[in-house]
Amino acid sequence: MRLFECGTLVPGCPWHTRADNDAEVVRRAVEHMRDTHGETVIRENMVDNIKARIVDETQAA
Numbered sequence: 001m002r003l004f005e006c007g008t009l010v011p012g013c014p015w016h017t018r019a020d021n022d023a024e025v026v027r028r029a030v031e032h033m034r035d036t037h038g039e040t041v042i043r044e045n046m047v048d049n050i051k052a053r054i055v056d057e058t059q060a061a
């Protein structure tokens with residue numbers, strides 16, 4: 001599983017998501033950014049920032 005924790009990008013946010021591929025994690029993260037953090041314009045560098053923070057969870061699990 002791939003894991004993204006919003007707190008790595010937005011300090012203090014406890015939200016996280018996991019999915020079996022990066023594209024789905026990014027899709028959910030972008031949705032969360034829009035709904036929770038009021039990001040109406042999703043910039044390309046935000047997607048890069050999200051991708052850079054996605055970690056592989058298989059070793060931890």
Ligand SMILES: [Zn+2]
Nearest residue numbers: 006010013015
């Ligand atoms: Zn968040």
